[in-house]
Structure formats: C-alpha cells, structure tokens
Amino acid sequence: MRFPSSIFVSVSLFTAETTAALYLSSTYSSAGDRIWQGLTLLFTLLASVLVQLALTFIHRDLSRDRPLVLLLHILQLGPVVRCLEAFCIYGSVGRVEEPYASITRKKQMPREGQSEEVERQVGQAEGKLFTHRAAFARTSVIQAFLGSAPQLTLQLYICVVQRGVSIGRGTLMVISLLSIVYGALRCNILAIKIKYDDYEVDVRPLTYVCIFLWRSFEIATRVVVLVLFSSVLQLWILPVVFGNFLVFFFYPWILFWQSHSPFPENIEKTLTRVGTTIVLCLLTFLYAGINMFCWSAVQVKLNDPDLINKSQNWYRMAVYYMLRFVENASLLLLWYVYRTDVYDVVCAPLLVLQLLVAYAIAIFFMLVFYQFCHPCRRLFSSSMTQGLWDCSSLLCGACRSASPPSRPMGKPVPEPSWKDPATDQPHDTVSGSTDDQPNNTTYDMLNDTTFDAPNEPEDNTGGGANGDLSHSLACNV
16 A cells, blocks of 8 residues: 555645745734735635535535534644544554455556456555545645635735745745645646546656646746736736636536536535535636646536546647637736836846746647656547647638638630530530549537547446545545
8 A cells, every 4th residue: 555645745735835824924914014914814714714625525524423523624624634544544554454345446558459457455444545645636736726826926926016035925935836736736647547547547757747847837937927917917917817717617617508418416415406506616616726827637527427528638728728828928918018117127028038938848848748658648549749730730721711712823724625526516624523623621620529538438428426436526626
C-alpha cells in the first residue's frame, strides 16, 4: 500500500496558506487597510468553508452519527482531522486481520493490440484510504481555484499598487502559486483516472514534471496579465472577469438543455431536487473558476451519469487556447496603451513579449504531455497532432466559406476541332467524366464526441453511478 503522501501535501498547503493569510490580514488591520484585510479573509474563508463541505459530503457524515467530526469541520479543522485519520489507517494495515476484502478488476495498458485484465484484492483499510485520497484530490482543486487563485491575484495587485513586496505578502503569494499548480496537477490526474477507470493507470514522474511546467507557465502568465490590466483599467476588469466566469458557468447548462436529457436524479439518494440543483451549481461554479485561470482537464457533462465528459475533444481544447491567447494579447495591448508612470521602471515591450512567450511555452508543454507523457495515450483513437490538424483544417474551411468565391483567371478551354460525322456539329464539352470538374472540398464540423477512446462509447446512457466512490458525485466535486 502506497504512503498517503498526496494527503499530506494537500493538508500542508491548506494549513500553510490559511496561516499565512491570517497573519497577513492582521498586518493589514494594523496598517488600517480594511479593504485589503476584508478581501484577504474573504478568499481564505470561502475556500475553507467549501473544503469542509466537500469533505463532509464525500464521507457522508451527515447521515452518520459523528457529532465530534462535524464540530471539527465547523471549526475549520476538518482537513487536519481527516489527515490524522488517514495516517492512522495506514499505520494499522497488517496489524489487524480484516474480515473480508473486495476484488477489483483492472485492464492493463494494451500492448501490441492486446489488453489483459488483472484481478486484485482490496482490503477494507485500503478501501478507506482510497476514499481519503479521492476526497483530498477534490478538495485540492477546490482550494486551488476558489481560494488560492483569487488570493494570488489580489496580493499581486496590492504589490503593484503599493510598489513593494513585504515578507508576509511574498510568502502568501508563493504558497498560493504552489497550491494552484498542485490543484491543477491533481485535476489532470483525476481526469485521467475518471476517464480510464477500467484501466490500471501508472503515472510516471516525468508526467508529473511535464504537467507541473505546463500549469506553472499557464497560470502564472494568466494571473500577471489580469493584474496588469486591472492596474490601469480598474472598472473594465469587472466585465472581463464576470464575462469569462458566466460563459463557463452556463456552458455546461446550455449543453444539458440542448440534449433534452432528464434531470439527474442519481447523484445522491438523500438529496431532493433542490439539493441536487445546488450541488450541480456548485460543480459548475468550480468548473468556471478553473477555466478562468487555465484549461480544465475535467470537462463537466451534466447529462452523463458520472457528470464528466469522458471523450477527448481536441477541437474544444484548441479553440480554448487560441481564444485565451488572443484575449491575453488584447489585455496586454490595452495595458501597454494605458500604462501609467508606475511601470517606467520596466521595459514594457519586453514584458509583453515575455508574457506571450511564457504562455506559448505553456502550450508547448501541454503538447508534449499529450503527445509523449500521457499515461493512456495508447487508448487515443487519434493522436493529438492529427486532432489539431483537423481543427486547423476546419478553421481554414470556415474562413474560405466566409470569403467570396473567386473565379480562376486561367486561359479559356479551346473547343475541339473534330466534328461528329452524323450531325456535323461540335461535340458538347461537358462530358460525364469528372476530370474537368473543380475539386469541391467540404469541411465537416467536429462535435463534442470527436476522438472518443475505443473503450468509452458515446452513448453511455445505459449505466448509472455504481457504488465506487470514483463514480459518485462526491468524486466529481
């Protein structure tokens, strides 16, 4: 059984960031900066409360008689208690004989077109530890994009306004950046394990390094761009942020309404329709928060039993990164035009170029990850290179169809000199052959189910959520 290192890292980042935020808020209070103090505490408490609710929901503590655990969650000490409980379970493995064990079947990665199925016994303690790992993987994503990302943006904005970085603020920004990157990394690994749940996924260290570099450049560039733009156009940053957030919040709901699917009722048996709606809204709220700063590896699909889109859609990813690159370039251009004397100490053109190159480097590491480091790349029905080539062909086809057709400026075709002996009339130049016809190329639109994995058919409506935690709503929070 593996050591629960991911749980320790999640709790350490949560505790360190909360402590640093509380200390920094006290310094703001001493300096009389009530606005900065209130915003710092708001982002800290919002993420902490959502983490407590997620842990309580995943472990189903409301339906169990555990008043002490609920009290500790109210006191915002839930992650610490869960971490201690996980380490106690890990320490007790092998000391107490377990009465029963469950059997899991996983397929190995196909080699030479063949895949073997392996059975493995999972004890009760290992199953509980798996539940803890799954819960902390999801809370790391919540902490990263609903707490750490707004916190990092706020503190960097304060540094620009006050033209200085204090020790407390710098410490909080470093911890917040690590928390965001770690949450994005957990989101990628979580998406892989959910999409390929039937397979035994082995994530290598090189995969972690590639995802870390990809997410670090992407998130850091996005945060700096938002801060620079907000420092010169304070009022215009609100439409940009809320516009992005609302688009990604309503996008899964629009797809759900277009599918005419029934309302999801199999999320949790104890939830009413109102409770289910609240949970789905929180899920799309988290989805919008992730896409505000980076590409979400977990794509929400409300008409799926697992609420996750398990198809690998290269078209949607390509469109996202192209539009995000254009948006970042536009915001930087507006910052360059309206920049103030505060930025006289930096070379503005060089800074713009560095940020655009950094985002391009993030896209490069993303391509490397999906092309060479993805643990399940053998299951792709099409390579990422082919997918991006099809996307570019689609965009070129759209541009050509939008432009007016141009007539060729070639030489006219001379009429044939021979005559029909019967009619003594020239033969018709248009024959039944298509050799002289122009090659009309058509471009088919790609839908959301392009390049599905061979083991994951599109029409997966026959099954529901099973008893495994990785297939319940708790695993999708």
